[in-house]
Structures are given as C-alpha cells and as structure tokens.
Amino acid sequence: MDNLGSLSVFVQVAQTLSFTAAGRVLGVSSSAVGKSIARMEERLGVRLFHRSTRSITLTSEGALFLERSRRILAELEAAEQELTEVTASPRGKLRISVPQVRGLLMPVISDFMRAYPDIELDVDFSDRMVDVIEEGFDAVIRTGKPEDSRLMVRHLGHYQLVLVGTPGYFDQHGTPHRPQDLNHHACLRHKFCATGKLEPWPLRPVPGAAELNLRAPLVSTTIESLNHVVQEGLGIACLPDYMVNQAVQHGRLRRVLDEHLEHRGSFWLLWPASRHASAKLRAFIDHMCAGLFPTDAAV
16 A cells, blocks of 8 residues: 555656646645655666756656556546445536537436436537546536547437428428429528537539539528528428427428438547546436437447
8 A cells, every 4th residue: 555655656756747746736745756756766777757956857667557557546536436336326527518419418318307306417518529538527418429448438319411391481482302402492500619610411412413513591500590580481301300490390390301411410528537437427428318219229
C-alpha cells in the first residue's frame, strides 16, 4: 500500500508541477513530497522529474509512468466505488449532452427522472460534436460514431431520413415522382450549425440526370423548426422518420420518393472509457438503450 501512496504523490506532483502545491492538496509538507518522489526514483532507477530552482517538469520516463499510474489509481477508485455502490441506489449529478431532438429524447428522459428521482440531470442540448473528455460530460448521445479510443460506445438504434409534405401541399403543387421534380417545389433545408453547409438530401444518383437545383424558401439550423413549417403545408422537408412517423400514420404528412432515397443513420451513446461506470451512469445507459428504440435490436 506504500507504493500506492507514492503513486498518488507522483500523480499529484505531475498535475501541479509543484512539490508545494502537491503537498497542499495531499495535506503534507513539500519536504515530505520531495522525499517520496526521491524514494520512488531510487526504487525505479529512473529520474521522473527534471528539477531546477524555478520549475519542475516530467522526464520522458516520467510521462510514460504517469499514464500507467493514472490507470492504476483509476482502477483502484473504481473498485472502491463498486463496493460502496453494491447496496446504494443511483444518485448524484449526471452531466449529459444530447442533440436537439427534444421530441424523441424528452419523453425518455422524463421517464428516467421518474424512475431515478435521486439523480440530478444537467442536460446540454447541442448538435455540435462536443469533446466528451475535455468538457467533462458523463455521457453524450450523438448520431455519429466517433473513432476515439478514449470513449466507450453503445448503439441505441437506427433511423432513416425521409421526404415529407402535407396532403394539402401536394394537392396544390403536385406530387414529385422522380428527384428532378423537386426542382419545382419548395424545399425546406437543414444546415449544419458548425459549418453553415446545407445537409444534402440522400437521393440516389440518377445516371445522366442533371444536377438538382433545389429552391429553399427556408433554411434552418434545427430540424424541429423544419418539422413545424412542413406541417403548415409550406413545402417538402427531409426529416428523420422517428420525428414524422406519427404524423404520417395519422395522415397529416405524406412520404414521397422513398424508392429514390438511400440513408440509414444511427444514434450512439458515448462515455469516457477511463471513467468508472457509476451506478447513476449505468442506470442512464440502460434506460436510454431500452427506451429510445425499444423495437430496434442493439448491435
């Protein structure tokens, strides 16, 4: 256990780059911190820090040892937390980031709040690709699966983009039967907030056909505003099926050009791989996996 204590001292010095600051955090003198580091260096046979009268910096060996030390201490913390959580109910604050699809997410989040009243949710609604680690989120939901070894990933379910309009709109302006017909319609478009670029409609290319020139009386950074406008009969919108399924089933909207569309997207739940999955985080993961797309088998 003395080695574990030395590891804690080493990690604290590496984080603060100061014997005095590390000692203040650990509740010991800077002299005791210095002696602990010296004993560790003697035992390992390497120098972990470059020291001068003005600064302390990690050596290359120290940087390598720091990465492993952090993992060891994280595993120890996780083991202790697991033992304390065996009989404890999920509680505490959970900071999450989710895309701006409130109609899909809020009913499931509301059910989660009812099921776990001791968990405090801090929800960030944003379509940007947040940095889960650097911004301190416990978990995020996104439509893109990042290739990031720092993150754990669970698949939540599939969705498709579809083209929809109201029966009244199609009665007045005609129903498009091929992609080129869209050039004569009001096309309600979504643009990405981060880049300002229009999201392309997933229409299968037609050999020899001219490039589409879609007229857009409305461009918006949120798909929920497009859903509102399309249901007012003001054009055709490309929206995810989960957002319009109910309106389609009740006849308020009609899907068009399904046979010309090719799209399959996914929602993913991401959380830091280095962080112990606490009871509150495990509860959130399991609830979202079961509640968002209950009929969609996870892969």
